[in-house]
């Protein structure tokens with residue numbers, strides 16, 4: 558093995574934002590849960606840094622990770638490791654960003670989501686345009702956010718990719734979709750779920766999902782356990798496998814689905830969702 562991509566999701570399930578549709582909104586973790594999350598992340602970081610092959614890591618916490626010092630420290634640390642090709646995280650960007658000055662900008666990247674009900678437009682724009690690291694910015698395709706998304710597209714630098722995620726459970730008329738597509742030329746990939754059953758997907762081969770206990774699954778959406786990260790049992794089960802699920806509707810999954818061709822579209826920025834130019 559020369560390279561493994563890892564989606565890490567520890568026990569952290571709290572968020573400082575209060576988005577109406579989200580089960581993690583304003584949820585609080587107990588001190589014990591936070592301690593467990595911190596210890597789990599420490600263990601994972603040490604494991605990742607100690608491998609004799611390259612790794613790329615995307616942190617996909619249920620809630621918001623960067624308001625916790627241990628996610629910031631883990632990212633800084635991993636960004637300086639020789640065997641780490643990329644370390645990225647999904648974030649609402651609510652926390653301060655000065656810590657990024659300590660990171661290696663060649664390796665650390667952010668997947669930023671704008672939540673128009675939670676932060677003022679000007680505050681968000683100022684923060685995101687001042688970032689010293691590579692990033693994508695995105696908005697959920699809720700019609701109530703359309704004007705904010707248009708404004709953001711106008712105000713962001715032309716080379717900052719603004720993605721639009723189809724809202725869960727919403728179907729878009731062609732006219733509605735065209736409006737979102739104008740903002741995000743790649744919106745068509747998100748508009749409909751990808752029929753994935755029986756199709757080749759890199760997860761379970763060169764991409765894995767790991768939880769706080771080191772339980773390895775091929776992706777966040779298939780519960781079958783491949784083994785454990787820390788005892789190495791997962792390695793024997795790696796290999797090309799077709800997707801067993803009817804469809805895949807989440808970017809962090811279908812970006813690895815081979816027929817989508819998205820490794821070419823996002824070459825060089827697969828984990829942080831930055832298309833190749």
Ligand code: SF4
Pocket residue numbers: 572573574575576579580581582583619620621649672
């Ligand atoms: S920022 Fe994300 S995790 Fe937090 S409440 Fe909103 S949708 Fe949920």
Ligand code: SF4
Pocket residue numbers: 753758759760775776777778779799800801802804805806809810811813814
């Ligand atoms: S296509 Fe999606 S659901 Fe299927 S294995 Fe790949 S990531 Fe998992």
